[in-house]
Amino acid sequence: MKKVLSLVLVIAMVLSSMSFAFAGTFEDIADTDYAKAIEALSALGVVSGYEDGTYRPEKTVTRAEMAKLLVEILGYGDLVSGSKSNFTDTQGHWADSWIALAAGKGIVIGTGDGKFTPDRTVSYDEAITMVVRALGYTDASNEIKNMTWPTNFKVKAAELGLTKDVSLSASGADRGGVAQLLYNALTAVLVTVNSDGDVVKSDDELISRIAERDDDYTVTADKVDVHNKNFAGELVDLAPYMFQNLKVYLNDDDQVVFVKDTNSLVIEGTIDEVDDLTVAVETATGTIKKVTFADYDVDAEDVFENGSVKESDIVLADLEDTETIKIVATDGLGTNKEDGKIQAGEVVGFVTTIQTEAIRLEQTYVAGKTKLDGLTLPEYEDKVDTANIKVTGDVDSLEDIEEDDIVVEFLSEDETVTTLVVTRNVVEGKVTRIDGSKYYISGTAYDLSDLSIVASFDLGDEGVFFLDHNDEIVDYDGSSVGPTNYAVVIGFEPGTITEKFNSTSIDDYPQIKLATQDDETVVFDVYVKLNSSGDVTGSAKLDGANMFSGTDLDDTDTLDAAIDQYSLIKYRLNADGKVNKIEVVNNSITYTNIDLDKTSNKLASDVVVFDATDNDYDVVDASALPTEFSAYAVRNTSGEIIVLVVEADELDSAAEVSYAYITKVNQSFNGSDEEIQTIVIYTDGAKKTVYTTEDDTVANGTKKVYGVKYDGEDIDEATAVPFASAVTASAMNARGAMVKVGANWYAMSEHATVIGVDMSDNTVNDLRDLYDIKAGVTLFQYYLNSDQEIDLIIIQE
Structure with a gap:
């Protein structure tokens, strides 16, 4: 089944070319253009935030702060102790040592009269010049000296890609823009300038001054497991790179601090189709890429699903249920090695996400509990494993999830890792058109989520529709024209017709006797319409099909309904009070043991309880239930029991x-x-x-x-x-x-x-x-x- 590309690609495997650090280090950067740059520099130890957990990307940077940033990104931070500058206005200044070292390396110069003016806002012209100098370029280099400042340094910066995605402001360089400038410089090559003014490029990038490069780094399960001694993803989320061979930079603790590139072949996106042995993936650009396999079977150890290696084997067709997928391959097998295409036998693994549950939250998180309104939270050493719980979407913590939030769960098969995508997106309106699986609400088409709490909608259903991160409908509050009321069928009487003056009419409508969820025993007429010849031209719908049919009816014929006595149904009445829609919930009720002490048998707050004693199916309060009893249960998609039909004499005996x-x-x-x-x-x-x-x-x-x-x-x-x-x-x-x-x-x-x-x-x-x-x-x-x-x-x- 084809999946629509998610509008929120921030689930466990973000579909982007590279990912550098865990999001959420600073609470005020999530929605900024500079978030990735700030997170990467934070992982490298170049930038830091404030004590209140913010980064304040809009705050301007001083000349002193800029000098310190450049000293740190060059790896000279440990050398500043004892350094003193010759500037008259930096003596005793907190940044004097950093300014002294930066000036000594030719990265910064004064502002005249022996001054540096350390607390003045640094302009973008100055900041760009300092970064270019930090890479090794000087005023004497042939590539710079033939133009006047600041044009010469700005042109060189543009050639090096340093100003890409930086919003240059005349009012001064801000912390967000400076972070982007430095981030862009990380993979720029360091140079020297010889006596002739020629630029000599080295083999080293700027980032090599603060991290060690490893061009043959393979991401394995132990390196993404936060509880494994080989865990290397504390600063960079390695889970999306599972199975890949990467070019990375490591810190002194062998933690990955920067992902430069991948040596693997990777196709990523959503499943378009699985046809026999061919898997077609739709990428973020809409391109369809196909991979053909030698067999249908996929070993569990080759599938990294929802943040953990699977426990059970799958077949290729199972990939259709995934939300996102990465197919990871080498490019070194067979006769076509290193041709840039995935050949049979080159695939080393799949990184997938798949929705495991979707709920509309009723009970908010309670600290220490291993459940969130029925959703499983991973445990480690008998405690909630917060390190393996990722909350994303409209909130970023368990504590911030509120009642009526839509929460989509991506739980690993071994229940050790989960991602919860929270959405607060609702649409209010009426179902004005139904086209196959699409429902048009106020003119816009929406799909029903595969995990929707609601089974379907009818034309005219009106209210508030709750959407998930894919803009698919998960739940609904409102006035439904479809069957909404539960009842037990007590009995059924056929209708009769009368033929007069060569015309046939309904004498008695068929009737259905119901024990309703309102604790009433009611007899309803069932809608049916005949033409003058006695042919049925319209009738109530039973599970979507016409309930009655027949031709040439006369006064001896009856209209029968295919509903068993004592079946559980949902029904709807038309404007005349006749039943015009019925959905059979269970036509032959079988009873099983229900133990309310088990967390799996949670009762919904508005549970309806029918008592089968004496076949009258009275509705009783849930407080009358014993701890254990025999009943038939109807559950919502959160697993809560919403209807119980309790076996006869169970309420009286226990x-x-x-x-x-x-x-x-x-x-x-x-x-x-x-x-x-x-x-x-x-x-x-x-x-x-x-x-x-x-x-x-x-x-x-x-x-x-x-x-x-x-x-x-x-x-x-x-x-x-x-x-x-x-x-x-x-x-x-x-x-x-x-x-x-x-x-x-x-x-x-x-x-x-x-x-x-x-x-x-x-x-x-x-x-x-x-x-x-x-x-x-x-x-x-x-x-x-x-x-x-x-x-x-x-x-x-």
């Missing part, structure tokens, strides 16, 4: 009774003018006023412990139980919601409540928590439900 403390009972009428009771109860960690279902549900007085059947709204049964014997805890884990009594540890249940009670009259003083219990000292009573979890603790006060 942990149906929880323990609570009742303090007040009043007789009342409900909305149906039925006599009931209003009670004050301590449960679910709170003091609540709720209703009973009968007028005598609570019959044994107040200020007592009751075993209750409670669905989060009403009390169905309440049985008073004796006060338990008082104990003390042998150990506590308040943070983990665990209490140890004797030799047994007990977890707090979902209804767990801790209260302090005055034992003289059983009056509740207030709500408490486990931090109020001191092991071995505090007396309390506790009550276990059938899952052996604590529902209620009464601290004696």
Whole structure:
């Protein structure tokens, strides 16, 4: 499947010719034109930022600062100690030693009258002249002396490419522009000028003065692994260069500080097509490049995916699912060696990125947790491995990701490295056209992300559409004309037709009986339209196809629907209140065990729970669920459970009774003018006023412990139980919601409540928590439900 080139190529493998240093060293350069230059010079130790983490690229540079930068980039920084200049206005100045050395090397000169004016802003003419001199050119060189200053030095700088991408300002040289100037000079060749004024070029580049060159440097997995002793990518992100043989510069610690060039053949871009043994890649310029392979199989060790070597082998066709790809090859095999083309057998590896998950964030990051709203965060030595988590896009840290952000995950197969691309791009409007897989919203075409939380859209759907970094739709808030409501099919009745005066009409519409997510049992007509001959000319859609069909209908014919009883569906009504669209979620529900203690069984905040008991499929509150039960679950793409159909009798048989403390009972009428009771109860960690279902549900007085059947709204049964014997805890884990009594540890249940009670009259003083219990000292009573979890603790006060 063809992928559209990403507008944000800042994922783990940035599709650019070279990458020099990790982005994000300085918080104020990300959106500037000089970011790459500043990062490279920072890695080389030439420039530095301020204590507040900024670089301030717009701040102008003084003549003294410029002199120091040139001394540092020439590798003379360790030689300045003790140096003193002859300028009258630099004595005692912080930069005097650097100015003295720079002047001694002929890089800088004074401003007249024996002065240097160190704190004056350096002009671009001066800065350019200083850089050209640092490369070895002098006023006496034949290439410079025949023109007047500053034209002579500016012309030479342009010839050397030093001023490329530098915005020359008449108001003075700023820190960003100077960084670009110095960056451009790094690969310029150092020269000397002989007595005849001729320029003699050396074999060394300027960068060789501060780093050691290695023209045969191969990037392997250990060199990109931050936890490996051979890790060499602290200053330059080497992950995009995996498998490549490079020309690099190293510091004294053998860390790569600068990537000059690659010796490998590299094709990079996005997959256009995989056809048999040929892989076609679309490059950033739109060119299609093809590579033909000898076989379909690709070894795991030859694929560096999402920042780590894969664990399982793949086939060529699997590459179609990647977002970005680099095919890395040598140019030294076969009869066509060193021809600049990738031949069969020359490929040494693939560097790929692939989306593994996309979510719309509901729960923000909590420090130390190994999950971000269900997304896996790499761990190292039982802690979150921040070194292997890259956050990019609209934010650059986990802490800055906010609710409703779209987060696309690129997680390595071994879960040791992840990149999270965060987007805050939304489009508001209506789906005005559908063309294949493209949805037109307010006139602009958008694709649906492969990992979209939304399955599809219907014409007329209107609202806010949440986009990822590829401008593809991931989620949606709004008014949908498609099926949105969940229901269980209770029954179905066919329709009938009547033929009168040689014309056929609908006598009774077919009907469907549904147990809806609003906890109502409703019978709806199903839309169908006949012509005068009895032919179906329109009907409700079932999974996108016409629900009914038939010709020459007469009064004995019926209209049938292919929906099984007790299937789970989503439905939509038309303006007349008839069902006109149905999507079958599951036509034959099968139940599996659900354990809510497992993180994989996270319930969405608006989960719908159908109870299959007696086949009436009542909707119950999620608080009525036991810890373990048998159910059918529907999940969103974040893995959260959004619908549960709980097997019959599961809610009644498991942990149906929880323990609570009742303090007040009043007789009342409900909305149906039925006599009931209003009670004050301590449960679910709170003091609540709720209703009973009968007028005598609570019959044994107040200020007592009751075993209750409670669905989060009403009390169905309440049985008073004796006060338990008082104990003390042998150990506590308040943070983990665990209490140890004797030799047994007990977890707090979902209804767990801790209260302090005055034992003289059983009056509740207030709500408490486990931090109020001191092991071995505090007396309390506790009550276990059938899952052996604590529902209620009464601290004696």
